[in-house]
Structure formats: structure tokens, C-alpha cells
Amino acid sequence: MNxxxxxxxxxxxxxxxxxxxxxxxxxxxxxxxxxxVFVLASVSLYTHALRNEATRVLAGTPEVVLQRLIAGRHxxxxxxxxxxxxxxxxxxxxEGRLWGYYYDSVLKANYTFMVPSDRRIxxxxxxxxxxxxxxxxxxxxxxxxxxxxxxxxxTFIVSEVLAHESExxxxxxxxxxxxxxxxxxxxxxxxxxxxxxxVANPQEVRNVGLKLINAxxxxxxxxxxxxxxxxxxxxxWREGMMLALLSAAILAFGIFxxxxxxxxxxxxxxxxxxxxxxxxxxxxxxxxxxxxxFLVSLLAFLLGYVAAYVHVxxxxxxxxxxxxxxxxxxxxSFALTPKIDGxxxxxxxxxxxxxxxxxxxxxxxxxxxxxxxxxxRS
Amino acid sequence: MLELANxxxxxxxxxxxxxxxxxxxxLEIPPARVNVLKGPSGSGKTTLLTILGCLARPTEGxxxxxxxxxxxxxxxxxxxxxxxxxxxxxxxxxxxRGLSAIENIILPGYPTGTPRARLVERxxxxxxxxxxxxxxxxxVEWLSGGEQQRVAxxxxxxxxxxxxVADEPTANLxxxxxxxxxxxxxRLAEAGRTVILTSHDPLVVESEVVDRVYSLRDGQLIEVxxxxxxxx
Numbered sequence: 372m373n374x375x376x377x378x379x380x381x382x383x384x385x386x387x388x389x390x391x392x393x394x395x396x397x398x399x400x401x402x403x404x405x406x407x408v409f410v411l412a413s414v415s416l417y418t419h420a421l422r423n424e425a426t427r428v429l430a431g432t433p434e435v436v437l438q439r440l441i442a443g444r445h446x447x448x449x450x451x452x453x454x455x456x457x458x459x460x461x462x463x464x465x466e467g468r469l470w471g472y473y474y475d476s477v478l479k480a481n482y483t484f485m486v487p488s489d490r491r492i493x494x495x496x497x498x499x500x501x502x503x504x505x506x507x508x509x510x511x512x513x514x515x516x517x518x519x520x521x522x523x524x525x526t527f528i529v530s531e532v533l534a535h536e537s538e539x540x541x542x543x544x545x546x547x548x549x550x551x552x553x554x555x556x557x558x559x560x561x562x563x564x565x566x567x568x569x570v571a572n573p574q575e576v577r578n579v580g581l582k583l584i585n586a587x588x589x590x591x592x593x594x595x596x597x598x599x600x601x602x603x604x605x606x607x608w609r610e611g612m613m614l615a616l617l618s619a620a621i622l623a624f625g626i627f628x629x630x631x632x633x634x635x636x637x638x639x640x641x642x643x644x645x646x647x648x649x650x651x652x653x654x655x656x657x658x659x660x661x662x663x664x665f666l667v668s669l670l671a672f673l674l675g676y677v678a679a680y681v682h683v684x685x686x687x688x689x690x691x692x693x694x695x696x697x698x699x700x701x702x703x704s705f706a707l708t709p710k711i712d713g714x715x716x717x718x719x720x721x722x723x724x725x726x727x728x729x730x731x732x733x734x735x736x737x738x739x740x741x742x743x744x745x746x747x748r749s
Numbered sequence: 750m751l752e753l754a755n756x757x758x759x760x761x762x763x764x765x766x767x768x769x770x771x772x773x774x775x776l777e778i779p780p781a782r783v784n785v786l787k788g789p790s791g792s793g794k795t796t797l798l799t800i801l802g803c804l805a806r807p808t809e810g811x812x813x814x815x816x817x818x819x820x821x822x823x824x825x826x827x828x829x830x831x832x833x834x835x836x837x838x839x840x841x842x843x844x845x846r847g848l849s850a851i852e853n854i855i856l857p858g859y860p861t862g863t864p865r866a867r868l869v870e871r872x873x874x875x876x877x878x879x880x881x882x883x884x885x886x887x888x889v890e891w892l893s894g895g896e897q898q899r900v901a902x903x904x905x906x907x908x909x910x911x912x913x914v915a916d917e918p919t920a921n922l923x924x925x926x927x928x929x930x931x932x933x934x935x936r937l938a939e940a941g942r943t944v945i946l947t948s949h950d951p952l953v954v955e956s957e958v959v960d961r962v963y964s965l966r967d968g969q970l971i972e973v974x975x976x977x978x979x980x981x
Contacts, residue, residue: 374862381859392847638846645843648804649857649904650832652825744799
């Protein structure tokens with residue numbers, strides 16, 4: 372066993388010195404392969420973290436949101452609906468919600484105006500999302516005026532800016548009191564935008580949904596799990612699109628790396644001949660080349676993955692962000708919570724290290740099985 | 750030490766360009782002697798040397814090493830024998846460029862799994878013996894022809910082989926360096942190693958260092974002459 376380990380150490384030593392002797396080729400390969408891993412790892416790290424972020428943010432939202440429909444379009448919830456739902460079993464808490472969109476002609480962007488249920492906001496004050504803080508230069512204590520759809524100008528004082536952590540979904544949010552909301556949008560009393568329902572037992576959520584449809588046939592229950600699924604599929608779709616766009620580049624990189632790895636120069640062939648003549652077995656030569664492929668691809672994998680990690684979690688995915696992130700009109704700017712999935716790392720490892728290692732072995736097999744006496748005649 | 754019985758070797762066998770390089774060779778290589786295979790180009794001496802050194806297998810015939818038939822052994826075992834019993838010196842020296850002298854010397858020791866420290870120690874002793882210690886860390890492409898050959902000799906000796914095989918070792922050396930090389934061979938033979946070399950250089954063939962000369966022509970052994978020392 373010791374001899375075997377010692378032998379592998381010798382082979383790795385020799386491989387490392389071979390790589391150092393062929394600096395140009397080795398560095399070129401390393402750079403190209405690192406880039407390849409970097410792109411793939413960036414996309415997968417980002418979408419994975421994004422999915423997690425969305426799941427985390429949505430974890431506190433109600434299990435069911437009920438909307439009223441007229442002619443298939445979303446309409447206001449009229450008075451009396453909340454009372455009717457109160458009789459559906461399994462529902463723990465019901466809440467009428469008020470929210471709507473506001474188009475800001477200054478920024479040419481939509482904001483989401485909302486009345487929060489878990490906090491009280493004094494009349495004349497608003498709480499804004501981080502994107503507004505940035506784009507309109509708002510800070511606590513600043514005043515801002517919005518012109519209502521009626522043409523009337525309303526002025527509010529910013530009492531707080533929302534935390535950046537959940538910016539993915541609150542970037543464009545403006546929170547205000549119920550009275551301000553109703554006044555601003557001329558929202559009729561007793562009406563709500565939709566109804567949020569909390570269901571204690573997760574197994575019951577679907578049943579509650581069915582009961583709601585029966586009790587209120589003109590309404591549509593939206594389950595949280597459906598929202599999560601939609602977000603997941605949006606991210607999957609975006610990830611897929613991104614990879615499709617990048618596939619040509621990835622393929623080109625891959626072919627380049629394969630060709631570089633698979634090609635044996637005359638000097639390398641000569642070296643293999645010498646090694647065989649001086650007593651190296653075919654297996655030794657192959658093991659040496661295996662180490663070469665493994666070391667290059669492992670190093671590229673580590674460098675690419677670390678670079679991708681820094682790119683995603685410290686530089687906010689600057690290179691590809693516009694393609695992949697955000698459904699708010701104002702692009703959210705946020706640092707994702709670092710999250711690494713073991714399976715994802717393993718998959719990337721298998722798909723990057725193994726093909727490369729195999730690529731280095733194929734031509735070596737041919738070269739290493741040639742008779743050692745050829746070197747005598749060269 | 751080494752015995753060949755009715756050795757025949759064909760290239761491109763069964764094809765239109767089939768060529769028999771050796772046509773039935775019987776010979777015996779005695780231990781601790783300097784043996785030379787001589788003959789003109791195409792006489793089959795390099796082919797014979799590759800068979801003697803287990804670098805190639807004969808098409809027909811038997812090779813015996815210390816009485817044991819090794820001609821039918823699979824490649825793995827043959828490599829093992831080659832590694833432990835033979836040391837090789839090639840005409841072009843065949844050193845690995847970019848590596849230092851000492852790194853080249855210890856290369857044959859890698860597959861044996863011998864610890865690096867021991868290999869380096871042995872290599873340093875060999876370099877000292879060849880008066881080449883000062884060139885220990887020089888890259889081989891910076892060495893002169895004579896120095897390269899001495900590095901090649903050190904490399905051939907690193908696994909402490911019983912038999913040293915050299916193909917046209919003086920082809921790239923001037924007379925002075927050839928004489929130095931022959932002196933080294935004499936020391937090795939006196940230390941108990943068997944030396945087999947091919948050459949058509951008269952300086953080698955007629956040297957008093959050489960114990961036995963095998964003359965080849967057209968793939969056949971035509972003459973064996975014992976030269977220098979009294980044979981037991």
C-alpha cells in the first residue's frame with residue numbers, strides 16, 4: 372500500500388512538472404476550462420439561490436389568496452365575502468387585503484401600493500422598498516408626492532425603507548395606511564383587492580380551496596404552493612433560456628478544451644516512448660495522464676466554482692443578472708443568501724471533471740500501448 | 750545469463766511487405782562481460798538488442814534469462830523484468846527535456862514506488878561516480894553531449910540492473926568521449942554487470958574493453974569472437 376501511494380506521488384510529481392514544462396498549453400486549457408465551469412456554476416448557483424430566496428420570502432405569505440373574478444378578470448371583493456368565508460372549516464385566519472399598482476411617470480415604472488396587515492402606518496406616511504430608495508433618492512423623513520389617477524396630488528413622508536434582504540419581491544413596494552390607500556385610489560369602503568387565508572393544516576389547503584370555490588363560485592383561490600411552483604418554473608425557464616443562449620459558447624469552449632486535452636504533441640509522444648523504454652508500464656503512463664487530466668480539471672473546477680460563488684454572492688451576478696432575475700419592473704438589487712446544494716456541486720463536478728479526464732486518457736491509451744522498442748529506432 | 754534459441758523476428762507479418770529482420774539466431778550472453786553486436790546497417794543488430802533487452806518479443810524462438818523462459822510472458826511481467834534487470838542507454842540518449850539531470854536519472858525508479866529520498870540519494874551517488882555532481886540541477890538540454898550520455902548511464906543504473914543495454918552509444922561522441930565511455934563500461938563489467946551494446950564503430954569493436962563480439966549480417970549470426978579476457 373505504501374509503495375502504491377509512493378508511486379502515485381511520483382506520478383503526480385512528474386505530472387506537475389510536465390504541466391509546468393508545457394506552460395502555454397496548460398495555462399490555456401486551465402483558463403478555458405475555468406471559464407466553462409464559471410459560466411455553468413454561476414447560472415446554477417444563481418438560480419438555485421434565487422429559488423431559495425423566493426421560497427424563503429414566500430414562506431410567510433398566506434396559504435390561500437382569494438380573488439374575485441368578473442368575466443375572467445380580477446375584480447374587487449365586495450363587502451360580506453369575508454364573513455361568508457368565516458364559516459369554512461379549517462381556515463385559521465382571514466384578512467382582506469388592499470393593494471394596487473401605480474405608474475410613476477417620472478421613472479416610467481410601476482410601483483405596488485399596499486396596506487400592510489402586520490403593521491400600522493400613520494396617515495400621511497409611507498414605507499418604501501429599496502428600489503425606490505435608490506431610484507428616487509428617498510430616505511427616512513423625505514417627502515414625496517404622487518399624482519392620483521383622479522389628478523389630485525398626494526404628499527407622503529417616508530417613515531422607513533424596507534430591508535434589503537427580501538428585495539427580490541419588495542423592491543418596488545410602497546406601504547401606506549388603509550385610509551390613505553382608499554383616499555389615493557378612491558377605493559370604495561368595505562371593498563378589498565383580495566382575501567388572504569391562513570390554513571393551519573397543510574393537508575387541508577386543497578380542501579379549503581375547493582370549499583371556497585363552492586361557497587363563492589365567482590372567486591378564484593390561489594394556493595401558495597401554486598405560486599411557488601410558478602416561480603420555480605419561471606426560474607427554470609429562465610435558466611434554460613440562458614443556458615440555451617450560452618450553449619453555443621459552451622460547446623465551442625468544450626470542443627476547444629477537448630481538442631487541447633486529446634491532442635498529443637510529438638514531444639509528448641516521444642516522452643511516452645522514453646518512459647515505456649525505461650520501464651514504465653502502460654498502466655503507469657495512463658495513470659500519469661489520468662493525474663494530469665484530473666489535476667487540470669479539478670483545479671479548473673475549484674477556480675471556476677469559487678469565481679462563480681464570488682460573482683453570484685459578492686458581485687450580484689453582474690454578468691448575467693438582467694436575463695435571470697426579477698419580475699418587478701424596477702430591477703431589484705440584492706445580495707443573495709449564499710446557498711450551495713451538494714447535489715448541484717456533484718453534478719457539475721461529474722460533468723466537468725470526468726469528460727476532461729476521459730479526453731486526456733483516450734489518445735494516451737493509443738500512445739501508451741505502442742511497443743517500447745519504437746524509441747530505440749527514433 | 751541470457752540465452753537465445755532460434756530467434757526469428759518478422760515485421761509486417763502476413764502482409765505484402767513482410768520482412769524478416771532476424772532469421773534464426775542462437776547465442777549466449779555470459780555474465781559480467783562487455784558484449785558487442787556488430788554489423789552493417791540492416792543486419793538486425795538493433796532488433797536483436799530489443800529482444801535481448803525485453804523491449805520486443807521474437808516472432809519465433811525462445812529467450813531465457815538465468816535459465817527461465819521469458820519469451821512468452823505478458824507485457825506486464827516483461828516490463829517488470831525490464832525494469833529490474835535491464836538498464837538502457839539510447840543512441841540519442843532520450844532524456845526528457847525540461848527536466849534536470851537528477852530528475853531524469855530517477856525517472857525509472859518511479860514505478861517501483863521507491864521513496865523519493867532514496868532515489869535521489871542513489872542518483873547523487875551515481876552522479877558523483879560519473880563526476881557530474883556539479884550538473885545535478887542543470888536541465889538536460891543545457892548539458893554537453895558527453896554529459897548527457899553520462900546522465901543517460903546514471904539513469905540506466907538507477908534501479909541497479911544486472912544488465913546494461915546500449916544502442917550505438919558512441920555514435921554521437923568524439924573519440925575522447927568514446928574512450929571515456931568505454932572506460933566506464935569496463936568499470937561496470939568489473940563490478941559484475943553484464944553489458945550488451947550494438948556498434949559498428951571500430952573504436953568500440955576493437956577496444957580491449959570488449960570481451961566478446963557477435964557479428965551479424967542479413968539477420969544471421971555469422972561469427973562470435975572472444976577478445977580480451979581469458980574465459981573461465
